Amino acid sequence: MASEEQEEQASGISKLLEKAKGYVAEKLANIPTPEASVTDVNFKTANLSSVDYSANVSVKNPYPHSIPICEISYILKSDTRTIASGTIPDPGSLKGKDTTMLDVAVKIPHSIAISLVRDIGADWDIDYQLDIGLTIDLPVIGNITIPLSTKGEIKLPTLKDLF
Structure with a gap:
């Protein structure tokens, strides 16, 4: 008899745990998260070691308190070829109940920029995908990653930009 009673208690506890898991999962699924979008990608500077672009990212924080940004990672591709990638550690935080503009600096090494110039032709721009x-x-x-992706065309620097 004791074993039947123990089985019923175990079954009741198991059902209660399943309900609790479902409740927590439902609540977590409905928690708002910050929304982000890439607003612009522009040429910034050129020097002998790299060509620098700036991606402007707009992030809307739905919470009344600031949220720390752990890191920003990026991959810039032209066709299927990765031409730049990197990580920006600890870039600050998102303002509470506000929109924060982030500047993601993308460096294309000079050697890759030169090889792109050969492939470009007359229009002097490249089609890109920035992730x-x-x-x-x-x-x-805990930590969550908001994935962003944008496609477009960016101009390569001219000799005038280099000097």
């Missing part, structure tokens, strides 16, 4: 991962630290939940 950005914005990793933030949400209280209770």
